[in-house]
Amino acid sequence: xxxxxxxxxxxxxxxxxxxxxxxxxxxxxxxxxxxxxxxxxxxxxxxxxxxxxxxxxxxxxxxxxxxxxxxxxxxxxxxxxxxxxxxxxxxxxxxxxxxxxxxxxxxxxxxxxxxxxxxxxxxxxxxxxxxxxxxxxxxxxxxxxxxxxxxxxxxxxxxxxxxxxxxxxxxxxxxxxxxxxxxxxxxxxxxxxxxxxxxxxxxxxxxxxxxxxxxxxxxxxxxxxxxxxxxxxxxxxxxxxxxxxxxxxxxxxxxxxxxxxxxxxxxxxxxxxxxxxxxxxxxxxxxxxxxxxxxxxxxxxxxxxxxxxxxxxxxxxxxxxxxxxxxxxxxxxxxxxxxxxxxxxxxxxxxxxxxxxxxxxxxxxxxxxxxxxxxxxxxxxxxxxxxxxxxxxxxxxxxxxxxxxxxxxxxxxxxxxxxxxxxxxxxxxxxxxxxxxxxxxxxxxxxxxxxxxxxxxxxxxxxxxxxxxxxxxxxxxxxxxxxxxxxxxxxxxxxxxxxxxxxxx
Numbered sequence: 001x002x003x004x005x006x007x008x009x010x011x012x013x014x015x016x017x018x019x020x021x022x023x024x025x026x027x028x029x030x031x032x033x034x035x036x037x038x039x040x041x042x043x044x045x046x047x048x049x050x051x052x053x054x055x056x057x058x059x060x061x062x063x064x065x066x067x068x069x070x071x072x073x074x075x076x077x078x079x080x081x082x083x084x085x086x087x088x089x090x091x092x093x094x095x096x097x098x099x100x101x102x103x104x105x106x107x108x109x110x111x112x113x114x115x116x117x118x119x120x121x122x123x124x125x126x127x128x129x130x131x132x133x134x135x136x137x138x139x140x141x142x143x144x145x146x147x148x149x150x151x152x153x154x155x156x157x158x159x160x161x162x163x164x165x166x167x168x169x170x171x172x173x174x175x176x177x178x179x180x181x182x183x184x185x186x187x188x189x190x191x192x193x194x195x196x197x198x199x200x201x202x203x204x205x206x207x208x209x210x211x212x213x214x215x216x217x218x219x220x221x222x223x224x225x226x227x228x229x230x231x232x233x234x235x236x237x238x239x240x241x242x243x244x245x246x247x248x249x250x251x252x253x254x255x256x257x258x259x260x261x262x263x264x265x266x267x268x269x270x271x272x273x274x275x276x277x278x279x280x281x282x283x284x285x286x287x288x289x290x291x292x293x294x295x296x297x298x299x300x301x302x303x304x305x306x307x308x309x310x311x312x313x314x315x316x317x318x319x320x321x322x323x324x325x326x327x328x329x330x331x332x333x334x335x336x337x338x339x340x341x342x343x344x345x346x347x348x349x350x351x352x353x354x355x356x357x358x359x360x361x362x363x364x365x366x367x368x369x370x371x372x373x374x375x376x377x378x379x380x381x382x383x384x385x386x387x388x389x390x391x392x393x394x395x396x397x398x399x400x401x402x403x404x405x406x407x408x409x410x411x412x413x414x415x416x417x418x419x420x421x422x423x424x425x426x427x428x429x430x431x432x433x434x435x436x437x438x439x440x441x442x443x444x445x446x447x448x449x450x451x452x453x454x455x456x457x458x459x460x461x462x463x464x465x466x467x468x469x470x471x472x473x474x475x476x477x478x479x480x481x482x483x484x485x486x487x488x489x490x491x492x493x494x495x496x497x498x499x500x501x502x503x504x505x
Contacts (some may be wrong), residue, residue: 080108275332401427
């Protein structure tokens with residue numbers, strides 16, 4: 001399940017990276033395309049302005065006749081320069097009118113209907129064109145003003161060319177239908193062009209599809225991880241991965257997981273069976289030796305100190321051998337339970353309280369006082385007996401090294417979604433060089449052991465607690481439950497074993 005958690009975390013990071021790419025890519029591309037569009041727009045506008053200037057030059061002789069301003073309609077003159085893409089308008093301000101005076105609407109090509117002229121002038125005034133003209137008759141620059149005609153057609157004012165004559169100031173206005181510039185951002189922002197809007201629509205559709213696919217894969221992996229957690233905790237173990245899989249692409253993976261689970265369960269069963277067989281095979285000879293030792297003890301003279309000591313050593317070795325057999329059997333059973341046992345909700349505070357009651361005689365025998373501070377409702381998920389084994393080994397270790405009339409303190413509390421178990425003693429602690437080895441298998445600092453540091457040995461305790469296996473069992477079981485365990489020398493003296501386990505929901 002840790003692998004599934006890593007896959008889900010990796011997928012989350014990839015989703016974040018995908019979002020960053022989807023956001024950054026259009027920004028970069030939009031800037032590049034907008035720059036290219038600006039260059040293309042400048043070329044088009046300059047071309048339009050040049051054509052308007054040529055038309056103005058062709059109209060100048062007509063508009064600057066010595067005999068006076070032209071009296072006939074100029075609509076026909078403008079028709080000569082009109083094409084299907086260009087709309088021309090001619091306006092006039094007579095000599096003698098003050099600067100800022102109004103212009104008269106003279107002609108247009110195609111010819112405007114008289115009833116629409118007033119609306120056209122209003123539209124030009126609304127966009128500031130008439131004001132610009134009235135301020136100066138020397139305005140000659142490309143413009144791109146988008147406006148709507150009274151007939152509903154949308155146009156773009158592309159150039160204003162003044163024509164100076166002896167009779168006044170003429171102005172030639174050029175406009176084009178918006179349909180001529182669908183792919184160029186004349187008179188509007190670049191993002192309003194049709195090609196950008198179509199590209200944006202396609203992009204967002206693909207982005208939405210990518211997000212939907214990613215979310216679907218993430219939800220599928222989350223479901224797969226949920227199924228794995230349930231099976232690991234012993235919930236729904238009768239159902240297989242294949243039966244609960246909802247993602248067709250993960251069918252082969254689900255089948256492999258089912259084979260893996262069956263192999264683990266078979267290994268756990270074989271470990272329990274081998275543990276029972278080995279314990280039975282070893283306890284038989286031990287009992288035979290023990291029973292055979294009784295007649296020898298009765299015939300050995302009491303004054304034969306050498307024979308008496310030999311018998312005492314044999315009995316001590318038999319007791320130790322029996323303890324090691326029990327410890328080995330219990331370790332194998334605990335290992336099998338970690339592999340194949342339902343994870344149930346257990347109250348750590350209640351287990352600690354019950355275990356302390358059972359240790360009252362041991363505490364009294366060692367003249368050690370125990371103080372406990374237990375928070376109610378501190379629950380974790382664990383197999384049956386796993387938490388008991390963890391706490392018994394820690395408590396045995398603390399009592400074994402606690403001096404007489406000292407105190408062993410036990411704390412259980414919740415913190416940041418975890419359940420904490422601290423067991424502190426007032427013993428000699430452990431050297432800085434060896435504190436990292438305290439959870440190693442077969443490591444022991446008791447008197448008489450190869451790596452002892454002067455801490456005294458005590459009788460009793462759970463199987464394995466005096467064989468260098470107690471804290472190793474604790475470390476293995478805690479990590480199997482997804483927790484952590486550490487050892488620290490206390491400032492006031494003694495050792496503190498600190499365990500952190502995930503809290504049950």
